[in-house]
Amino acid sequence: MIDFIKSFIETLLRSLPFPTKTGLRVFGKPNRHSPVLVTANFDLTVRRVTKVLTQNQIDCYLLVVNTKGINVWCAAKGGHFTADQVVSVIKTSGISELVDHRQLILPQLCACGVNPRDIYNKTGWHTKFGPAYAGYVPQYIKSGFQKTAKMNLVEFPTIQRLEMATMWAFPMTILIGILSAILWRHLLPEIIALIWITALFLFTLYFWLPGKPSLVTALVIGGLFALGIAAFGVFASQWSIRDIWILSLSAVSIAGIIGIDFPGSSPLFHSEWVTWTQERGLTKGPGRFKVAVDPEGCNGCSICLDVCPRGVYKLEVKKAVVSDIEKCENCTACFKQCPQGVISIGVPVENFYQ
């Protein structure tokens, strides 16, 4: 029950960190050859990983790294999940005395932040990038650490979209709720309903709507909602003309904010506003970039395939090629992890091996 309440709150407030205890956790009866897994100290993640490991009766060690309570992907992209944090937990946990091997299994989504070479140089531990989702860990381990192509992929199924919609809508409800309570108290329930309906609708159905998801798409949807509200207001309710205007404009504004902000739900794409400013040199950053592989230098090691959460790469004639550029989320994991340094993103960013 407590677990359910915690998960509920942590979903509503998912945009905030929830730090949990760092350090070594033991599952089942691990021996000196048991796998050593790593994750970030975001409470929701650790509890999910714990559940998966316990339910599948996996004997292993789990090192919970101090990412200040931020989840794996956001922490890695934001500089809070790096080799330093992993080195720290290796040193303080005493894991080197508990197992004979020196193989860490990192969560795949930290590939855009963790430099494996630093970890090896400082501690002698090797690293592998495991699956993206905790749910795949048992299969990954039982198959002898073989990753299927599916285990890489972050696909944003509906349930996750609903989570992200909630993550956006809840704090927004509080913010806009306070504003509306001051300005238009009598419309407070309608405005809050509008926030949730628009968020749930746009987050889950954005990619099924015609055209690419963008601010324009969102505004069109907002406009349609506004028309619907106006129609309802005129024919079926007690709202005054002023109220209808307020609600219609709110619908468009809320949809607009989501349209700008939506990409910001993942740590990778910036909001469209930030991308816009970057592309015009108003703020620092590469904007949206396109990855490319130099075929001459590529030796087919496939690390880029291994760390890409979107399946952008495939192997062709023993070399990596960009197979689906549209899927690229600009996470820079491929770029940072390529040992040959043959992936370019058109802007200077640090490659871990150069």
Place this chain on the structure above:
Amino acid sequence: MSTAFMKILESAPERYDAGINILTLGRLGCLKQDIVNEFIAKDDKVLELGCGTGSLAILCARKGAEVTGIDLSPKMLAIAHRKINKAGLTENIKLLRMSAMDIDTTFDDNNFDVITSTLVFSEMSREEIRYVLNQCLRVLKINGSLLIADEIMPQSPFGKFLLFLFRLPFAIIAYIFTQTITKAVASLDEDLRQAGFSLIKTKSTFWEQ
């Protein structure tokens, strides 16, 4: 909304000094000068953990100390480099981008007269604190000093409650400015003793104002 968060995140190192001054109501600045006045002497070899933007390092160097500052954040260090260049103190202050957890492989035994750290231990887990304290003892000269300025958990339940209440709005503001969540350090006395330090002096800057 995440746009706003992200923008603030990106500018966090630049806003850090301002943000922390707000959080500590300006006292951290005064505290740093007090530390230098009372504990730093000319020609002292000083190690600063989490030197950040270099404020304390500069104050120490001005008094004639030879300072090594370490920090995890390249952005903070970039600001520190700028400030140090501007102050003309590049001969006296060396900056290293590293974690306090890597002191074990970076510095020799009996190396420093003084180790200082302001608002760094509250970012560490208990295990990290213990590890770092052991290393501090190793690299300090005999009779060297370790100075820690940080948020400490009060002993009494009432004190703890008061800290929680008082802290909450500031913690929110500090998060907005600096993107860090810190927690008050518990059991620091005990961890220091276990590491082999004797407590010479403690000063509380909340109750004693």
